[in-house]
Amino acid sequence: MEETPVSLHEMLRRALTAQVELGMGEMIVDGDRPFSERSLVDELETCVKKISHTADDMFGADENVQRVAQYDSVDAHFQAVRDCRLCSLAETRTNLVYGVGNTSADLMFIGEAPGRDEDLKGEPFVGRAGQLLDRILVAIKLSREEIYIANILKCRPPGNRDPLPDEAANCLPHLLEQIALIKPKLICALGRIAAQILLQTSSPLGKMRGQWHEFEGVPMMVTYHPAALLRFPAYKKDTWADMQELKKRYDKFVASR
């Protein structure tokens, strides 16, 4: 499938989004139209409200209630969702990209959505960004066989655009069930969109990375998406620091078992 050429406007939007991710606040695009965190924040807040509602419907709003998996195994869940048509992305996907890795993994990486290569292969993080993630894993002495990788969305948004609120709200329950089945001890959110949706916040990535958060009672590190590192290599230094911290806690957990 041929990739749709990215317009100059889209390239500019992505570049400015990256600046916002770094917490640089408002930027002026043209005389009358400020590009700011606000437009992104508004959309995310709508998205987060819908997601919270969906998650509460499924599992109960009490944060202390431990989520109980609805399926017997990851494979049984995959079989149940492989033909999902809950949102319009089902019309344009080549393959649903469920997730890959060790279904008993202690560490789970969560990205935003499949890209073109992932859509074609039906597997997350197989394109250039995926290859970079593999190199990062090797650098911290981990392999794909030890971890599990999934995305917030299981189907590719056309042109790799950001997930729409309804798409994220419809798809998040699939991820929550995966987490309930895999029971990771640590989570690493890759990129701004994944982190904002999981943490139900509108904070820029620059303020979320480099510290521990919690999702579903599981300690969660936030760092840059490998695709962002390909576009902006200057982010690699911070990403390396985040990965070192993640690995330190992972090793401590493994040693304590």
Ligand code: SF4
């Ligand atoms: S993106 Fe998620 S909710 Fe939408 S069709 Fe795919 S699996 Fe279903």
